[in-house]
Amino acid sequence: xxxLEQSPQFLSIQEGENLTxxxxxxxxxxxxxxxRQEPGEGPVLLVTVxxxxxxxxxxxxxxxxxxxxxxSSLHITAAQPGDTGLYLCATPRRAGGTSYGKLTFGQGTxxxxxx
Amino acid sequence: xxxxxxxxxxxxxKIGQSMTLQCAQDMNHNYMYWYRQDxxxxxxxxxxxxxxxxxxxxxxxxxxxxxxxxxxxFPLRLELAAPSQTxxxxxxxxxxxxxxxxxxxxxxxxxxxxx
Numbered sequence: 001x002x003x004l005e006q007s008p009q010f011l012s013i014q015e016g017e018n019l020t021x022x023x024x025x026x027x028x029x030x031x032x033x034x035x036r037q038e039p040g041e042g043p044v045l046l047v048t049v050x051x052x053x054x055x056x057x058x059x060x061x062x063x064x065x066x067x068x069x070x071x072s073s074l075h076i077t078a079a080q081p082g083d084t085g086l087y088l089c090a091t092p093r094r095a096g097g098t099s100y101g102k103l104t105f106g107q108g109t110x111x112x113x114x115x
Numbered sequence: 116x117x118x119x120x121x122x123x124x125x126x127x128x129k130i131g132q133s134m135t136l137q138c139a140q141d142m143n144h145n146y147m148y149w150y151r152q153d154x155x156x157x158x159x160x161x162x163x164x165x166x167x168x169x170x171x172x173x174x175x176x177x178x179x180x181x182x183x184x185x186x187x188x189f190p191l192r193l194e195l196a197a198p199s200q201t202x203x204x205x206x207x208x209x210x211x212x213x214x215x216x217x218x219x220x221x222x223x224x225x226x227x228x229x230x
Binding site: 004009033040041042043044045048088090093100101102103105106107108 | 119146148155156157158159160163165171173205207209218219221222223224
């Protein structure tokens with residue numbers, strides 16, 4: 001099973017600051033997803049990256065997929081209190097044969113943005 | 116569109132009791148999943164199903180059972196509850212491969228405490 005390491009585990013910042021969250025693996029990702037989970041809710045997909053070197057933007061969020069497809073980052077510009085939540089990266093599990101859509105998740109980064 | 120629904124939202128069990136966590140989706144998704152989420156541990160797959168009548172174990176199946184008699188419903192059964200099963204449980208679903216790259220849709224979760 002591919003292991004995903006996310007860093008940092010916790011991040012507490014003031015409104016308006018920028019931040020970056022990382023997701024790394026020793027193995028190559030077939031694809032990588034970023035989810036955001038708000039308190040008391042289930043995770044919601046933000047983006048899927050597939051191609052090495054890919055950059056995707058979602059308003060103030062910028063997602064990068066490493067050229068070697070072993071790492072990814074999420075950068076938030078001018079963070080707002082509404083960005084507070086748990087950010088999870090996930091990749092398809094491929095333990096021989098079809099994955100049936102199963103995902104392996106990182107342990108997550110808890111982001112708190114203070115007004 | 117209700118998406119993925121879970122009941123109950125909260126539950127407290129005594130050691131040795133049993134219960135069923137309900138999950139339903141109205142998106143006609145064939146693939147469904149049960150995860151548990153412990154603090155700082157991301158999401159761990161308990162069981163999954165690729166269609167009515169077909170289920171299989173995930174990473175952490177011990178102490179749980181599932182059934183899938185219809186496309187819509189995927190209940191999770193806890194027999195002889197133990198304190199180690201205190202967690203937040205999420206149900207998720209996704210379309211069969213070909214309609215998206217492993218995006219999963221999550222329910223709001225069930226917070227279970229075993230004392």
